[in-house]
Amino acid sequence: MGFVYLIQETVALLTPMDLLYCFVAVQLGIIFGMLPGLTATVGIAILTALTFQWDPGNAILVLIGVYVGAIYGGSRSAILLNIPGTPASAATCLDGYPLSRSGNAAQALGLATTASFLGSMAGLVALSFLTPVLGGFALEFKSYEVFWLAVFGVAICGNLTAAGDPVKGWVAGLLGIMLSFVGMETIQGFRRFTFGVSELMAGFGIIPVLVGTYGIVEILSSLSDTTPEQRVPQIGRTLPHLRDVAANWVNIIRSGVIGVFTGVIPGVGENIGSFVAYDFAKRASKHPEKFGKGSIEGLIASETGNNAVVGGALVPVLALAIPGSPPAAVLLAALFLHNIRPGPMLVIENPMYMYRFSAMFLLASFAMFVLGILIVKPLLKLLMIRKSIMMPIILVLCMVGTYAIAGRPFDILVMIAFGLLGYPMRKLGYPEAPFVLGIILGPMVDENLRRGMLLSYGNPAAFFVSPISIALVIMTFFTLFGRTKALRSVFSIALRPLRSTMRSVGRTFGLLRRNGNSMPPSTDDEDDRRRRQSEEETRL
Template structure:
C-alpha cells in the first residue's frame, strides 16, 4: 500500500510541473519520429538525448529519456504499416500483417490498434517493474562476488547466443572483444594501468556513452547513406480511431504477448525485435486461423506491438536491480543514469528507495503521452517520411560528434567514438552482432573486479562456485549454453530427446 501511495504521489508531482509535461510530450514526439524514420533507431535516439540531458536535473532527464524510448519503439510501426518498411527492427514483425491490413481496411484503423496495443504493453511492462524489481533486488543482495562474475558472464554469453544472425561463436567473439575493451585503463582494485600505452586519457577507461554512440550511431549513419533508401509516398490517413472492442476480444493475445515481451526484455542485450517475432510466432500457433497470418489479421498486429512495448518494462527490471541492461536502448539508459550519479544495482533500493516507483510512474505517463500523440498527430508525423533520408543523416552525424564531445568536454571522446564506430560497422558487415560487444564493455568491470575479489577471498580456490546454489545454477547454465552449440552435443541431445519421446508414446 505504501508503494502504491508513493506511485500516485510521484505521478501527481510530475504532473504538477508544466516543464515536465512539456518535456514528456516533446520527447515522445521526437521518439516517434526517430522510430518512424528508417535508419534512426530507439537506441540512437536515447544515445543522442543522453548527451543533451547532461545538465538537466534527474527528473527531467529521466522523463525525456524514457519518453523517447517508449515513443521510438512505437514509432517504428508507422513505416511498417504505411510503407511495408519497418522503421525499427522492433516493428519488423508488425509489417507482416500491418501493411496488408492497411491496404484493405485503411491505415487509420491499423494505427489505432497498434497505438492502443503499444500503450497497453508499456503499462503492463511497468506493472512488472513494480512487482518484480523488489524481489530480484532482495535475491541479488545475497549474491557474493562469484555470483556477480557468473551473472556478468551469463549476460555476455546469452546476448551473443541470441543476437547472432550467423554463427553463434561470432556473438561470443563480439562479447569477448567488449570484455577486453572494458579492461583498458587502471584496474579498480590495485589501480594498475592496463593497455593505456602511457596515454593519460585512457587511465579512467573507455567512456561508456562515447562507446555506445560510436557502436550504434556511426554504423547506422554509414549504412543509411550507402543504402540511400527512397521511400514511397505513405498512404494518407484520414482519422486514427482506437478500437477498444477489438482489443477486448483479443485480451488473451494481449496478456500472452505482454508476458513474452517482459520475459524477453529481462534477458540481457536481446531487445524488442526478438520479442516481436517470438510473440508473432506464438500468436500464430495459438490462433484459430493460423493460415490467415500475413494477410492482415488484427490479432497479429496486436501481438507484436503489445510485446515489443512490454519489452521496455522487462528491460528495466535487470537494469535497475542488477545493473545489467536488457536491451540496446536500456544500455544507453544505463550510461545516462551513470552520468547523473545514479548507480543501478542491488544497492539502488537502499540508496534511493523510491527510485523504481518513480521510473514506473514515468513509464505510465510516457505510455499515455505516446497514445495521445499517436492518436492525434499520426497524419502530421507521417509527412516527415517524405523528407529524404540523406538529409537527416548528416545532422545525426553532427549530433553524435557534439554529443560525444559534450561528455566532459573532452576531444579525446571523438578519437574514441570514431574508431569504435568504424570497428562496429565492419563487424556488422561480417555479421558480428554489436549488442554483445557493448554488453561486454558495460559488464566487463563487474566481471573483472568480482572474479578477482572472489579469488582473493577464497585464496585462489573456485570451490565456492560449486558450494552455493545460485552460482552453481549460473555456472551450469553457462556450460549448457556453450555445449549446446557443439555439433556432437547437439546430436547427442537430439538422440536422447527422440528416445524419451518414443518411450513416452509407447507407454501411452
C-alpha cells in the same frame, strides 16, 4: 490498501500544471532518447541542473518523466532508422527495423509504444507494491551472482543474430568484450591495452561505440548505396490490434518480469534487460526463425523488457538508496539534492512518499503512451525525407550527442573508428547487437570474476555456492546446449570441427576406415551428438 493510496496520490497529481510538466518532460525525454548519443542518464543529469531551484514535487516529476520518456524514445530511431537512440533500444533494432523496412513502421511504432507502456505497468506494480520484497532481493546479487549473470549475457550473444549463424554472434560479442577491456580497470587500477595513450585510460564509452556501430555505419552504408532509393509505402494502423497484444500476453508478462528483476539488481540496467527479454522470447517462441527479420514477438519482448527495467531500477532506489541502473543513480542524487532521503528510513519517516513516487511514474507512463501514439504519424514523415538530406543532419546529431556525454573530442574519434570497424562487420554478417552487449558486459564479467577470486582467496568453488549462482549456471548451460532447434544446430556447429579433427587424426594414424567402424566404441552422449550432427547435415 496500497492500491487505494496509489489512486489517491495519482488523483492528487491530476492538476493542469502537474500534467503540463509531466507531458513536457516526457516529450523532452522522448526527444533525448531518439537523438543518438543522448541517453536517459544525460537527460536526467541535465534536467537535474535545470530544475535545481524548483519545488521538489515538480522537479522529481520532471525527472521521472524524462527517464520514462528517454528509455522509450530510443525505440523510435531504432525502428525508423536502425540507429538505437539509447543502448537500451539496441535489441529493438533487431526486429523493429525489418518491420519498418517492410512497410509496417506504423504498426511497429504503435506496438512498441504499447509494449513499453505495459512494461512500465509491470515496473509500476513492482515499484508500488513489491518494493520491500524486491529490495531484499537486490542485496542477494553479489559479485558471484553478477558474474554469472554477465556470463549468461555472453552466452545469449549467439542468439542475437538474424543470420542464423551463432558463431558470428559470439565472435561479435567476444570482440566487444575484448574492446571493453581497454583502459584502466577497477580492481587494481592497471592500465590495459592503452599503449601509453592517456585518452585510452578511460576506455571506450558505450555511447561512442553505440553511435559508431549503428549511426556511422548506417550513414556510411545508406549514403554510399547507389541503388535508387525506394520509399516503402507504409501501411497498417498505429494503434495495435488488441489480438496482437493479447496473443503475446505470456511474452509480455515474461518480459515484464525479466525487466523488473534486471532492473532491481544493482548496476545492471535497461541495456541488459531488453537483451535478456529478447533472448527468452526467442527461445520460447514457436517461430524463432522470424526473430531478427521482423518478429512482432521480438519487438514486444525488447520494448516491454527495457521499460519494465525503469520501474525495477527505481525499487532499490526507494528501498535501499541503491540505484538499479545508471540513470537511476542520477535520479537518486537528485532526490538527495531535493531533500528527499530515500532508503530504508523512507518507509518509517515518509511512508506515503513511495506511493507519490509511484503515482508520478504512473502519470509519466500514461503521458508516454499518449504522446507516443500521437507522434507516430509525424515520425513516419521522417521516412519520406531523402537519405541525402537526412543522413548529414543525423551525423551532426551523432557528433553532438557523442560529445555531450563527456565533452571529450576523443569520443568523436572513437565513434568514427567504431563506424569504420562496424561497416565491414555488417557487410560480413557480424551482428551489431552482441557487439554492443559485449561492450556492456565486459567490465561486469572482469570486475566480478576477479573480485570473487579475491573474496574466495582464489578458490573457484565459491562461484558455485549460492542458489542464484547455480540457477544462473544452469540457465547459461541451457542457453549454450539447449534443445531448441536453433540451439541444437549451434551445438553441432561447435562440434563439427571437433569431429572433423578427430576424423583426420584417425586418418593419419590409419585407424579410420571409410565406414569408420574402427573408431572406439562411443558413449551414449557421443551417439546423441552424432545423431544431431547427421540431422544437421540432412538439413543443409
